[in-house]
Amino acid sequence: MQAAVHHQGLMFFRTGAIAQKSPNCMPGEKPCGLGACFNPTTERCCVNPSSHQGQSYSHDQACCDGTLSHTPHLYNGASCGSQVYNPNFNICCAGKLSNRVPGKNLCCGTTPYGVEDRGVLCCNQTLHRVVEDGYQCSPGGHLYLPSRDMVCGSRVHLNDPGKHCCGEDTYDPQYEICCNGHKHNRLGKMSCCGRKVYNPSSRQRKCCAGTLYDLQVQGRPTEDTQCCGSVLMEAGSTQTCCSAPGLDLLYPTQPGFTCCGHRYPNASQWSCCAGVLHPRPEPHNTTKNVIPGPRLLPLGDLKTEVLCYTEVLLGTVQSVSVKMNERSIVMVNALSLLASRGHFKAMASPHYVTLPDHCSSPELVPGNSYILMKIPFSDTIRFISDLSDHSSPFHSIFSICSTFIYPRGKKANHPNRK
Incomplete structure (x- = not known):
């Protein structure tokens, strides 16, 4: 049975012990969360969102922390946690009751404040007192001054000219390289492989989709190794x-x-x-x-004589269509590139490519960048690499081929040329 209880002129209904499942209600009543019932014609139901426990109140009252079962209005009385209060004289912030002060109708955690209050700023439900204008809240909810500070993740650092964010820390891109939030000293032409750093022109290490392998430990030369995703394949067939x-x-x-x-x-x-x-x-x-x-090889698996000494086309696939057995491809931002000589030429945009045999070509994804080449003494064009994982394909190609590109005035030494 529910007992009617009077408190400061307000009447609410208190239930007995709270059950762990929806109660059996009397005719005309409905369940109110776990273990409580209410009469929808004379009462309102407040349910605690975290515990799902319910409590019923008379129609002249409302909930603060609970969820009303009907359309909410402003009432003479309300509940703040386990307390009943009058919204005209009090304000409820995160279950804490405070006296209402004119203009302070907002909550920052458990503290009331006003939008026109000077010298205060609410960040991540914490009210900060600031001594000067210009302070802001970072995306992580930290207080900082943009003219003095820089925010990296959840940490605030003093602004140092030339420094940038690398994860939670700062780094100088002129002397350091940032790989997935980890900084390393910049030595030569370094590139990232996951969190690690390596020289892509070196024959001692190989990067497979973010996993770096030491080929000296493996006992394999670079030219005989290929990647399958993040796995280094065994030599041979x-x-x-x-x-x-x-x-x-x-x-x-x-x-x-x-x-x-x-x-x-x-x-x-x-x-x-x-x-x-x-x-x-x-x-x-x-x-x-x-x-x-045909298989689209990772950029690091391409033979240097193909990538560096063959004229290739680098571009982004915009759209693909098929007619009969031909595949028509529209490419944008296309470049003709001969890396060993440092030659490149921008192609007309859009650039159109037709593959005579649709079935023998790999699947292409619009928006991805690819390398394609024309087989010498033939009209056949084949795609050889998907560059969608490279933020700067042009830079990646020249980094790999840099070993074979000599200063001006000297000829490049082709590995197959005696």
Whole structure:
């Protein structure tokens, strides 16, 4: 049974012990959170959002911390936590009751304040007293002065000219390099591999999708190593990497199997068109190793004679369409590049490319940047690398090829040229 209790001229209804599930209510009543009932014609229901416990009040009262079961209004009485108060004389901030002061109708945590109050600023539910104008709240809720401070993550640092944020700390990009929030000394032409730093023109280390491998420990030369996502593949033909946009999977090499996107099906049972599998109506006779379909190699896996000594086209795919068996590609921001000589030329934008065999080309994602090349003495164009993970593809290519680019007046020494 509910008992009516009078308190300072206000009447509310108190329930008995709170049950752990919705109570059995009397006819005409409805559940009010856990363990309470109320009559919707004469009462209002307040439910604590954290505990889901309910309490019913008369219609002339309202909730502060609870959630009204009906449209809220301003009432003569309200509840602040377990207290009933009059909003005309008090203000409830985060369950704490304070006397109402004209103009202070906002809450900062448990403290009331006014929007026109000078010398105060509310950051992350904490009210700060400031001695001068210009202070601001950082995205993390910290007080700082932009003319004096810089905010890196959750930390406030004194502003030092030339310094920038690297994670929670600061760094000088002229002498340091920032890799995923970790700073390192800048020595030579360094690049990031995840949180670590390395020289991409070095033959001693290789970066596979943010994982750095020491090839001296592995006992492998750079030219014989390839990445499959973040995994360094075994040398030889014991493994096959099948790739689709955003997905690289490694399979044990099997006779008669070939990649189709990220899948590695039996070519006698399946045909492949631009990464899409199609069942063969009749088994296809395949007894030898199948020549794998085209795979977009990571930039670090490209042979230097291909990347640096071949004229390649670098650009962003804007759209792709297919007509019959031809694939039409619209590229923007396209450059013709011969890195070994330091030559590059901007192409007309948009730049149009037509691939005569749609099925033999890898899947392309509009918005991603790619390297493509024309096979010498042929009209065939093939895509060789997806550069979507590189913030500056142009810089990445020249960093790799920098070892083979000599100062002006000296000829580049091609590795295959005697």
